[in-house]
Amino acid sequence: xxxxxxxxxxxxxxxxxxxxxxxxxxxxxxxxxxxxxxxxxxxxxxxxxxxxxxxxxxxxxxxxxxxxxxxxxxxxxxxxxxxxxxxxxxxxxxxxxxxxxxxxxxxxxxxxxxxxxxxxxxxxxxxxxxxxxxxxxxxxxxxxxxxxxxxxxxxxxxxxxxxxxxxxxxxxxxxxxxxxxxxxxxxxxxxxxxxxxxxxxxxxxxxxxxxxxxxxxxxxxxxxxxxxxxxxxxxxxxxxxxxxxxxxxxxxxxxxxxxxxxxxxxxxxxxxxxxxxxxxxxxxxxxxxxxxxxxxxxxxxxxxxxxxxxxxxxxxxxxxxxxxxxxxxxxxxxxxxxxxxxxxxxxxxxxxxxxxxxxxxxxxxxxxxxxxxxxxxxxxxx
Amino acid sequence: xxxxxxxxxxxxxxxxxxxxxxxxxxxxxxxxxxxxxxxxxxxxxxxxxxxxxxxxxxxxxxxxxxxxxxxxxxxxxxxxxxxxxxxxxxxxxxxxxxxxxxxxxxxxxxxxxxxxxxxxxxxxxxxxxxxxxxxxxxxxxxxxxxxxxxxxxxxxxxxxxxxxxxxxxxxxxxxxxxxxxxxxxxxxxxxxxxxxxxxxxxxxxxxxxxxxxxxxxxxxxxxxxxxxxxxxxxxxxxxxxxxxxxxxxxxxxxxxxxxxxxxxxxxxxxxxxxxxxxxxxxxxxxxxxxxxxxxxxxxxxxxxxxxxxxxxxxxxxxxxxxxxxxxxxxxxxxxxxxxxxxxxxxxxxxxxxxxxxxxxxxxxxxxxxxxxxxxxxxxxxxxxxxxxxxxxxxxxx
Ligand SMILES: Cc1cc2nc3c(=O)[nH]c(=O)nc-3n(C[C@H](O)[C@H](O)[C@H](O)COP(=O)(O)OP(=O)(O)OC[C@H]3O[C@@H](n4cnc5c(N)ncnc54)[C@H](O)[C@@H]3O)c2cc1C
Numbered sequence: 001x002x003x004x005x006x007x008x009x010x011x012x013x014x015x016x017x018x019x020x021x022x023x024x025x026x027x028x029x030x031x032x033x034x035x036x037x038x039x040x041x042x043x044x045x046x047x048x049x050x051x052x053x054x055x056x057x058x059x060x061x062x063x064x065x066x067x068x069x070x071x072x073x074x075x076x077x078x079x080x081x082x083x084x085x086x087x088x089x090x091x092x093x094x095x096x097x098x099x100x101x102x103x104x105x106x107x108x109x110x111x112x113x114x115x116x117x118x119x120x121x122x123x124x125x126x127x128x129x130x131x132x133x134x135x136x137x138x139x140x141x142x143x144x145x146x147x148x149x150x151x152x153x154x155x156x157x158x159x160x161x162x163x164x165x166x167x168x169x170x171x172x173x174x175x176x177x178x179x180x181x182x183x184x185x186x187x188x189x190x191x192x193x194x195x196x197x198x199x200x201x202x203x204x205x206x207x208x209x210x211x212x213x214x215x216x217x218x219x220x221x222x223x224x225x226x227x228x229x230x231x232x233x234x235x236x237x238x239x240x241x242x243x244x245x246x247x248x249x250x251x252x253x254x255x256x257x258x259x260x261x262x263x264x265x266x267x268x269x270x271x272x273x274x275x276x277x278x279x280x281x282x283x284x285x286x287x288x289x290x291x292x293x294x295x296x297x298x299x300x301x302x303x304x305x306x307x308x309x310x311x312x313x314x315x316x317x318x319x320x321x322x323x324x325x326x327x328x329x330x331x332x333x334x335x336x337x338x339x340x341x342x343x344x345x346x347x348x349x350x351x352x353x354x355x356x357x358x359x360x361x362x363x364x365x366x367x368x369x370x371x372x373x374x375x376x377x378x379x380x381x382x
Numbered sequence: 383x384x385x386x387x388x389x390x391x392x393x394x395x396x397x398x399x400x401x402x403x404x405x406x407x408x409x410x411x412x413x414x415x416x417x418x419x420x421x422x423x424x425x426x427x428x429x430x431x432x433x434x435x436x437x438x439x440x441x442x443x444x445x446x447x448x449x450x451x452x453x454x455x456x457x458x459x460x461x462x463x464x465x466x467x468x469x470x471x472x473x474x475x476x477x478x479x480x481x482x483x484x485x486x487x488x489x490x491x492x493x494x495x496x497x498x499x500x501x502x503x504x505x506x507x508x509x510x511x512x513x514x515x516x517x518x519x520x521x522x523x524x525x526x527x528x529x530x531x532x533x534x535x536x537x538x539x540x541x542x543x544x545x546x547x548x549x550x551x552x553x554x555x556x557x558x559x560x561x562x563x564x565x566x567x568x569x570x571x572x573x574x575x576x577x578x579x580x581x582x583x584x585x586x587x588x589x590x591x592x593x594x595x596x597x598x599x600x601x602x603x604x605x606x607x608x609x610x611x612x613x614x615x616x617x618x619x620x621x622x623x624x625x626x627x628x629x630x631x632x633x634x635x636x637x638x639x640x641x642x643x644x645x646x647x648x649x650x651x652x653x654x655x656x657x658x659x660x661x662x663x664x665x666x667x668x669x670x671x672x673x674x675x676x677x678x679x680x681x682x683x684x685x686x687x688x689x690x691x692x693x694x695x696x697x698x699x700x701x702x703x704x705x706x707x708x709x710x711x712x713x714x715x716x717x718x719x720x721x722x723x724x725x726x727x728x729x730x731x732x733x734x735x736x737x738x739x740x741x742x743x744x745x746x747x748x749x750x751x752x753x754x755x756x757x758x759x760x761x762x763x764x765x766x767x768x769x770x771x772x773x774x775x776x777x778x779x
Contacts, residue, residue, distance in 0.1 A: 001457060001694065002384040003687040069383060251771045265773035268764070274771060275763040282705055286684035287677060293383045308677035360673035361666075367676070369653060369663050 003289065005072060013073030019046060020081045026338050029082040029198040032160070037200075040085045040161035047074075047087070048117020056095045056230075061111035067296035068230060072237045072289065079241030082345055084198045085161050086120040092234035094121035094167055097178070097227040101215030106180065110165065122163035124154035124181070124204055125224070125353075132354055133221050134176075141170035141179060141211055148172070149208040150179060159189070160200040167214065168206075174218030179211035196348035198341065228353055229302060232310045233295045236288035239317040239349060242342050243281045249339065250274050250324045257329075264327075273323055280316040287312055303366035311359035317346040385687075387457070395461045401438050402469050407431065415470060425551045428475035432506030435474075442480045442504055444632070449488065450504050456632065456693060463635040467643055475551060479503035479510035483556050483575075485629035490614050490622065495575065499554070511552035513543040513576070513600060514623075520545075521761045523558065523623075524567035528602060530559040530574065537561075537574065537612075539582070539605040545755070549585045549598040552578055557607075558623065561616055571619035574607045582606060592747035631699070634706045637752075638686045641714050644745065645679050648672070648721045651738040657726055668724050675717055682709045701770045708762040711752035718746035 005013070023043060031039040047053055055070050057063020064070075071092065078087060095114060098107055098121075113119035127138055139152025150170050157166065166181045187207035194201050215223050251274050254265030264270045287309035294305035321343035325332035332339055350356070364370065387395070403411065407427075418424045435441040436450075444459050445451020454462065474480065484503045487495050502508035519525040528541025539559055549555065557576040564570040578585070582605030587595040614622040652663040652672060662668045689703040722729045725737050732743035753759045767773040 001387075001460075001687060001690055003684065003691045004383065004695070006383075247771075251773060254773055262777075263774045265767070266776065268760070268776070271767040271773050272760070272763045274773065275767045278766065278771060279705055279709060282685050282688075282702055283678060283681035283709070286688055287681045289383070289688070290680075290684050293385075304676075308673065308680060311673060312677040312681060357670060360670045363673040363676060364663070364669045369649060369669065369672070 003286075005069065005289070009070060009073050012070070013077060015050060016052070016074055016077040017080075019050065020077050020083065023081070023083075025081040026341060029084050029341060032084040032200075033197040037161070043083055043085055044087075044117050044120065044161060047078075052087075053091065053117040054115040056091050056099070057111045057115040058099060058107075061107050061115065063111065063115040068233050068292040069289075069296050071234050072292050075234050075237035076241035076244070079238030080245045082198055082242065082341055086122055086158060086163055088231065088234055088238060089122050089158055090114060090120045090163070093123055093227050093231040094165075096230040097167060097214065097223060100226060101178070101223055106212065106214065110180075119165070120161055120163045121165045121167060122158045124157040124166040124168040126154065126156040128153065128155055130156075132358065137169050137171040137176055139168070139170040139206065141172045141177060143172075144210075146210070148179060148211040148213060150181060150206045150211040151208055153203060153205045155192070155201075155203040157189075157202050157204050158199065159191075159202045159204075166204070168211070169220045169224070170211065172217050174216075176220035177217040178214040178220045178223055180214050181206065181209050181211050185209040194348075196341075196344040198345065199348055229295055229306045231353065232306045232359075233288070233291040235349060235352070236284070236291055236306075236309045236313045239313045239346070240281070240284050240288045242345060243277070243284055243313075243317055243320045246320045246324045246339065246342055247274065247277050247281050250277065250327050253328055270327055273327055277320045277323055280320060284309075284313045284316050301366070304363050307359040307362040307366060310354070311356050311363060314346075314350050314356050314359070318343070318350060321346045387461070391457050391461060394458050395465060398440065398462065398465050401440065402465065402471070405434055405438055406469060407472065410472075411469060415472075417472065421550065425475070428472060428551075429506045429509070431472045432475055436505045441474075441506070442484070445480075445484070445504075446488070449484070449500050456690065459632040460635050460690065463632060464639050467636055467639040470643075475548065476503060476506055476509045478512050478548065478556070479508065479554075481630055481633060482512070482626050483510050483554075486613065486622065486626040489625060489629075492610070494610060495613070499575065508553045509548060509551050511546050511549040511555045511578070511600075513546050513549070513555045513557040515545045516542055517544055521758055524571075524620075526558055526560055526571070528557075528559045530561050530572060530607065532561075535609075537607040537609070539574070539576070539602045539607060541602050543600040543602070545588070545597045546585075546600045547597045547755075549578070549600050550587050550595070554578055555583075555600070556613075556626070558619060564617075568620040570617050571623075572616050573613040573619040573622045575611045575613060576605065576607055577611075580605060590748075591750065592744055594748075631693075634686065634703075634710065637710045637714075638683050638706070641679055641710055641717070642683060644714070645675065645717055647739060647742070648675075648717060651721065651742075652724065655725070655738050662724055665724075671720050671724070675713070675720060679713055679717070682706070682713055685709065704762070704766055704769065707756065708759055708766070711749075712759060714752055715749045718742070718749045722746050 028039045028043055051064060052074050054064045055066045059065040098111060127134060139150060139154060141148040141150045152170065154168060164183050166183060168179050168181050169176055170179055186204045186209065189202045189204040192201045192203060254270050254274060255263050257264045291306045291309040294302040321339060324339045325343060328337060328339060331337050418427050432441060439452060443452040443454035443462055447453050480503060484500050487499060514523055516526050516528060518527055530537045530539045555576040555578050557574045559572050559574060560570055561572040562570040582603050584601040586599045588597055588599060589595055649672065652668055653661060655662050686706050689699055689706060692700040721742060728737045731737060733740050736743060764776055768775050
C-alpha cells in the first residue's frame with residue numbers, strides 16, 4: 001500500500017510553489033482582472049522552463065511522456081494561486097485528445113510546440129443552447145477538396161493567453177465530429193462578460209474555416225468523454241489547491257481576528273466550520289489523487305474514480321469559498337480580499353464540461369448500478 | 383502510488399480465509415448469523431468464538447509472538463479487518479481487552495500484571511470493560527468523581543460509572559478514579575484493573591434506543607482494589623489513558639470496511655427493490671444521492687489509505703488520521719438516513735418484515751451511537767481544530 005505522491009512529485013511541488021510565490025501568488029490573477037494579459041504568457045513560459053508543459057506530451061514529440069499523477073502537484077499549486085491561463089485546457093484536454101486520436105502528422109505538427117510552451121490549445125465546444133452533449137451541432141463541417149470547411153458559432157470558448165488552435169465540434173454526414181481549427185482562421189470573435197474575471201471567454205464565429213478532422217468522424221462525444229477523464233482529474237487537483245488555500249487563509253484569520261476579547265477561532269461556530277472545510281479538503285484530496293492514479297494506470301474503475309471526484313469537489317470548492325466569506329465577516333465581502341476570487345473560480349468550474357448531476361449520473365452508470373452485475377468484492381483493488 | 387498487496391500479504395489473506403471457512407460458527411457463511419438473545423447464551427457464544435480465534439492464533443494478531451500474537455504488520459492487521467468484515471464475523475467480545483488493555487499492560491504494566499492478565503485476555507477467559515464515563519463526566523472526563531481511598535493497605539472505591547460497554551459480560555474493568563484532589567485537572571487520576579466479581583460492584587444494563595443492551599451502569603460501593611491493581615503510577619492515570627488510546631491503531635479499519643459493505647448493501651437494495659414497478663435506482667433522486675454517498679464514502683476510505691501510507695512511511699500516524707473516526711461515523715449516519723428515506727413508508731417495517739434487509743432498520747438506529755461513543759463529533763471537531771489547524775483552545779479545556 002502506497003497512497004501518496006512520490007518523492008520526486010513532492011519535490012516538484014515545492015519547486016512549483018516557489019515559482020508561484022515568485023509570481024506573487026494571486027497577483028497574476030489580479031493583473032488579468034485589471035487588463036494586463038501579458039502575465040499569462042510570462043507564466044506559461046516560466047512553467048515551460050520548469051518542464052511543466054512537456055509533462056503529458058509523449059517523448060516522440062519532444063515531451064517527457066509522464067502521466068496524470070505528475071500533473072497533480074502542478075495543478076494543485078497553480079490552482080492554489082488561481083493562475084490564469086489555458087494550462088488545464090491545453091495539457092489536460094487537448095494533449096490527451098491529440099495523443100489518443102491524432103495522426104502522427106497531427107501530433108508532430110502541434111505537440112512539440114505545446115511541450116516547449118510556445119503554443120496553447122483551447123476547446124471551442126459549446127453552442128448557444130449551452131448543452132454539453134447536444135443531439136447535433138449547429139456548426140456544420142462541409143467537405144472540401146483538401147479537407148473540411150466549418151461554419152457556425154461557438155460560445156463559452158476560453159481564449160485567455162491567445163491559443164493558436166481550437167479543438168472544436170461540428171456536424172458532418174457521420175454525425176458529431178472533432179476538428180482542429182487555427183485561431184487565425186476564425187472569422188470573428190466577441191469577448192463575453194464573465195463572472196470570474198480571471199477567465200476570458202469568447203463567442204467565435206467560423207465562416208468556411210479550414211478544419212482538420214481529429215479522430216474518426218461521428219465520434220466527437222465519445223472522444224471528448226475520454227479526454228474529459230484526463231481533464232476532470234486535473235481540474236480536481238486545481239480545485240483542491242484552491243480549497244487548501246481557503247482552509248489556510250480562513251484558519252489564519254480566525255486566529256488573529258479578535259472579538260468579544262478572544263480570537264474568533266475559539267467560537268465553535270467558527271472553529272467547527274473551518275474543521276468541516278478541512279474534512280472536505282482531505283476527502284477532496286484523496287479523491288483527486290485516486291482519480292489521477294486511475295487515469296494514469298487505466299484502472300477498471302477509472303470513470304467512477306474521476307466522476308465521483310469531480311462531483312464531490314465541484315460542490316465542496318464552492319462551499320469552502322462561501323463559508324470562508326462568512327467566517328471573514330465584512331472583509332470577506334470585499335473586493336480586496338482574495339476569497340471572492342476563489343468563490344468565482346469555484347462557480348466557474350461548477351458546470352464546466354459537466355455538472356455535478358452529470359458526474360453523479362456518470363458515476364452510477366460506470367458502476368453499472370442500472371444493470372445487475374455481480375456484487376463488488378469487499379477486497380479492494382489488487 | 384500502488385494499491386497492490388505483496389505476495390506475503392496475499393498469502394496471509396489466503397490463510398485467514400481458509401481458516402475462517404472451516405472455523406466460523408455453523409451456517410455463518412451461508413447467512414445464518416443470528417446471535418443468541420438471552421445474556422447467558424449470548425455471552426457463551428461470543429466467548430466460544432474468541433476461544434476458537436485464540437486456538438487458531440487469530441485472536442490478537444498484532445501482539446508480539448512472546449505473548450501469543452503474530453507480530454502482524456500494519457498491512458496484515460488491515461487485511462485481517464477486511465476479511466473479518468467480509469464474512470461479517472461475530473463481534474470480538476474482548477475487544478477492549480485485546481486492543482486496548484493488554485497492549486497498555488505490555489507497555490507499562492508490572493511483571494505480575496502481565497503474568498496475571500495477558501494470557502487470560504487472549505483466551506477470552508477474562509473479558510474487559512472500560513469504566514471512564516460517569517453521570518457528571520462524559521466529554522469532560524476530568525470531572526470524574528469516583529474516588530479511591532486507601533484504608534488498611536487496600537483501596538476502597540466509591541462512585542458510579544455509566545455507558546460502560548460489555549460491563550454485563552465483563553470480569554474486569556479498566557477503571558478511572560480520582561485518588562487525590564488537585565488544582566490541576568489532569569492530576570490525581572489513577573487507573574485500576576478492577577475485579578468486577580465482588581460485592582461492591584453492581585452492574586445494571588441500560589436499554590439502548592436500538593433495543594440492545596450493550597452498555598450499563600456500574601455502581602461502585604466500597605469496591606476493593608489493591609496496589610497491585612494500579613496501572614502506571616498513582617495519580618498519573620491521565621498518561622495511562624493517553625497511552626491506551628495510542629494503542630488502538632487499527633480499530634478504525636473495521637469501521638471503514640464495514641461502512642463500505644453497508645453502502646454496497648444499500649446499492650443492492652436500490653437495484654432490487656421496486657416501488658410502483660420501478661427499481662429505486664431508476665429514480666434520479668436515489669441515483670444522485672447514492673452517487674454522492676459513493677464519492678464521500680470512497681473518499682473516507684481513501685483518506686484512511688493515505689493515513690496508513692503515512693504510518694508505514696513514518697512509523698506513526700500523521701495528524702490527519704484523527705479525521706477518520708469523525709468522517710466514518712458521520713457518514714454511517716448519513717448513509718442509513720438516506721437508506722431510510724428511499725424505502726418510502728415501508729421503511730418503517732423492520733426485522734423479517736423489512737423491505738430489503740432484516741438488519742437495516744437496526745443499523746440505522748445503531749448509527750446514532752457512533753457519533754457519541756468514543757468522543758462525540760463535536761469534541762472531535764474541537765480536537766481537530768486545535769491540534770491540526772492550530773485554532774485557539776476552548777475556554778475550560
Ligand atoms: C454506544 C456507546 C458506547 C459507549 N461505551 C463506553 C464505555 O465502554 N466506557 C465508557 O466509559 N464510556 C462509554 N460511552 C460513553 C461515551 O464516551 C460518552 O457518551 C461520550 O464521551 C459523551 O459524553 P456524555 O454522554 O456525557 O455527553 P456530554 O459530554 O454531556 O455531551 C452532550 C452534548 O454536548 C456536547 N459537548 C460536550 N462538551 C463539548 C464541548 N467542549 N464542545 C462542544 N460540544 C460539547 C457533546 O458533543 C454532546 O453533543 C459509550 C457511549 C456510547 C454511545
